Amino acid sequence: MNVIQTTIPDVLIFEPKVFGDERGFFLESYNQKTFEKVVGRKVEFVQDNHSKSSKGVLRGLHYQLPPYSQGKLVQCVVGEIFDVAVDLRQTSPSFGRWVGVNLSAQNKRQIWIPEGFAHGFLVVSDVAECFYKTTNYYAPEFERGIRWDDPTLGIDWPLSGQFNLSEKDKAQPLWNNIHFFE
Numbered sequence: 001m002n003v004i005q006t007t008i009p010d011v012l013i014f015e016p017k018v019f020g021d022e023r024g025f026f027l028e029s030y031n032q033k034t035f036e037k038v039v040g041r042k043v044e045f046v047q048d049n050h051s052k053s054s055k056g057v058l059r060g061l062h063y064q065l066p067p068y069s070q071g072k073l074v075q076c077v078v079g080e081i082f083d084v085a086v087d088l089r090q091t092s093p094s095f096g097r098w099v100g101v102n103l104s105a106q107n108k109r110q111i112w113i114p115e116g117f118a119h120g121f122l123v124v125s126d127v128a129e130c131f132y133k134t135t136n137y138y139a140p141e142f143e144r145g146i147r148w149d150d151p152t153l154g155i156d157w158p159l160s161g162q163f164n165l166s167e168k169d170k171a172q173p174l175w176n177n178i179h180f181f182e
């Protein structure tokens, strides 16, 4: 397992060790002991999610308020996405900053996004399937969002042109109107 720091210290990139042979490959996509040693604390994942999207789909930016805030371990098992985390923790030195990472079936990278972040991704391949673990259950009444193109955040999405968003995501509030994590 190789771990890569990002510009936001608590957001980490994991590169699992890949065992290739003439049949294909094997890798451990999650190992609790290894993961907790890297993260430095107990982490309990309670839900696995799987979504499939076509090119230009942008899902996000989403988060859940406490007590249902979710840490996420995200990987792309088909195609490629540009995955973004935004720090909503008001006491954080990186409050209001974002980090973007390309995750793909080819690079097999995973991104660990702790509780207190908004999350979203843009599909850059023809099709992408994302598989991610969350540290809390889905709680729609506690779900909030931020507009993907918020000018304060200034996220540098890699594609141009029309993105495919849900009606919910087209109507997400701007940064200046959201609730933050204490």
Ligand SMILES: Cc1cn([C@H]2C[C@H](O)[C@@H](COP(=O)(O)OP(=O)(O)O[C@H]3O[C@H](C)C(=O)[C@H](O)[C@H]3O)O2)c(=O)[nH]c1=O
Residues within 6 Å of the ligand: 049, 051, 059, 060, 062, 063, 072, 119, 120, 121, 137, 138, 166
């Ligand atoms: C997130 C979620 C959704 N659903 C149901 C609710 C809707 O009927 C349907 C699609 O939900 P939604 O449009 O919110 O899906 P995404 O736009 O992919 O939302 C996700 O996108 C970003 C990238 C995230 O990080 C979150 O996991 C999540 O907010 O699945 C569930 O039943 N359980 C769930 O955990």
